[in-house]
Amino acid sequence: xxxxxxxxxxxxxxxxxxxxxxxxxxxxxxxxxxxxxxxxxxxxxxxxxxxxxxxxxxxxxxxxxxxxxxxxxxxxxxxxxxxxxxxxxxxxxxxxxxxxxxxxxxxxxxxxxxxxxxxxxxxxxxxxxxxxxxxxxxxxxxxxxxxxxxxxxxxxxxxxxxxxxxxxxxxxxxxxxxxxxxxxxxxxxxxxxxxxxxxxxxxxxxxxxxxxxxxxxxxxxxxxxxxxxxxxxxxxxxxxxxxxxxxxxxxxxxxxxxxxxxxxxxxxxxxxxxxxxxxxxxxxxxxxxxxxxxxxxxxxxxxxxxxxxxx
Numbered sequence: 408x409x410x411x412x413x414x415x416x417x418x419x420x421x422x423x424x425x426x427x428x429x430x431x432x433x434x435x436x437x438x439x440x441x442x443x444x445x446x447x448x449x450x451x452x453x454x455x456x457x458x459x460x461x462x463x464x465x466x467x468x469x470x471x472x473x474x475x476x477x478x479x480x481x482x483x484x485x486x487x488x489x490x491x492x493x494x495x496x497x498x499x500x501x502x503x504x505x506x507x508x509x510x511x512x513x514x515x516x517x518x519x520x521x522x523x524x525x526x527x528x529x530x531x532x533x534x535x536x537x538x539x540x541x542x543x544x545x546x547x548x549x550x551x552x553x554x555x556x557x558x559x560x561x562x563x564x565x566x567x568x569x570x571x572x573x574x575x576x577x578x579x580x581x582x583x584x585x586x587x588x589x590x591x592x593x594x595x596x597x598x599x600x601x602x603x604x605x606x607x608x609x610x611x612x613x614x615x616x617x618x619x620x621x622x623x624x625x626x627x628x629x630x631x632x633x634x635x636x637x638x639x640x641x642x643x644x645x646x647x648x649x650x651x652x653x654x655x656x657x658x659x660x661x662x663x664x665x666x667x668x669x670x671x672x673x674x675x676x677x678x679x680x681x682x683x684x685x686x687x688x689x690x691x692x693x694x695x696x697x698x699x700x701x702x703x704x705x706x707x708x709x710x711x712x713x714x715x716x717x718x
Contacts, residue, residue, distance in 0.1 A: 453697075459690035466684035477691035487692065489667060490674040493579060493654075497670065498647045498703070500583050505643035506636055509591045513598035514628060527599070531592035538589065542656025545585045546572065549657075572657060575667045582654045582668070589653070590646065594639050598632060605631035637711035644703045648696070651676070671696050 435442075460477055464470025481487045516527045533541060548554045549571035556568045571581045605627065613623045629636070651672040654662070662669035662677075669677070671692065679689030 456690045456693050459687050460694045462687040462690075463685075464687040464690075466680075466682065466686055470687045473687075477688050478695070480688065481691060481695065486666065486669065486674060490669045490671050493668060494648050494650070494671040496579065497583060497586075497650055498644055500580070501586055501647040502640060502643045504587050505590060505594055505647075506640050508587070509594035509639070510598050510628070510632065510636070512591065513595045513602055514624060516595065517599060517602050527595070530595055533589045534593045536589070538652030539656055541585060541589050542653050545581070545588075546657055546659075549581055573664060575663060578657065578663050578668050579654075582650070582657050585653045585657070586647065586650060590643070594643070597635060597639060601632040601635040602628070634711070637707065640711075641704060641707050644707065645700055648700055648703065 459470070461472055461474060462470030463473050463476065512530060516523050516530070550556075551568040551570070551572075555571070556565075559565045559569065560567075569577065571577050609627045609631070610623055613627055618626065649672055650670055654668060654670050655673060655676075658668055662673055675689050675692050675696070678685050678692060
């Protein structure tokens with residue numbers, strides 16, 4: 408092979424300057440599919456829902472513009488108030504647990520111990536399971552003759568079956584437990600990645616100063632993952648406020664006795680589907696839900712930024 412031939416083979420097929428000479432529409436060709444998907448499944452549905460919320464549209468007929476009529480009806484709808492209360496309680500209870508518990512589990516699971524790989528895998532397994540499957544498993548376990556009541560009775564902790572699935576508050580907190588059980592493995596993995604970025608010398612310095620396990624956790628671990636905690640707080644807030652599958656399956660789609668455990672997303676599903684669907688009213692509920700989640704997001708971002716500046 409001649410030197411000229413070898414030089415031609417080794418030369419890159421396209422230099423960096425060649426991209427600068429590419430047609431102006433070349434980047435749009437690469438982004439086109441993603442932009443089309445976003446426009447089809449996010450942008451268009453959002454603006455369509457926004458428009459529907461100001462009409463009295465149903466599934467079977469187009470609606471007429473009624474202004475704020477749907478929103479005024481929401482203020483007097485007891486079902487909306489109950490759903491808003493249930494979803495808000497979900498956020499208040501689930502989010503702090505989702506921020507703290509996975510961090511503790513990640514701290515325990517970090518390292519190269521003999522059984523830590525099995526520990527991490529077992530806690531992540533619920534994440535890859537469908538919410539419907541998880542709901543069915545826990546429905547069978549929490550019913551009056553389910554495994555949980557049988558074990559509690561065998562241990563003589565309770566004298567009779569606990570109505571996990573029929574009492575309003577027990578059902579709501581049971582659904583919260585299922586949500587936490589199903590999601591904590593996902594956040595644990597995120598924390599494991601954040602813990603890997605903490606300088607080990609900080610723990611060594613804390614040990615020299617006589618710090619124990621708890622002091623290291625409070626003074627080294629938490630400051631090292633503060634930004635990750637804020638991110639998980641945002642993710643878990645949105646997920647908790649949008650909860651649907653767990654509550655739907657645990658209540659067999661009824662929302663509990665008298666519909667007392669219906670969440671915001673379940674109310675949207677009830678109003679927006681079926682032959683009697685009030686799509687305009689469901690759109691109004693969706694818009695209110697979007698505004699509330701946006702407020703959650705802004706408040707958490709502001710709080711996180713202030714904490715970052717103070718530190």
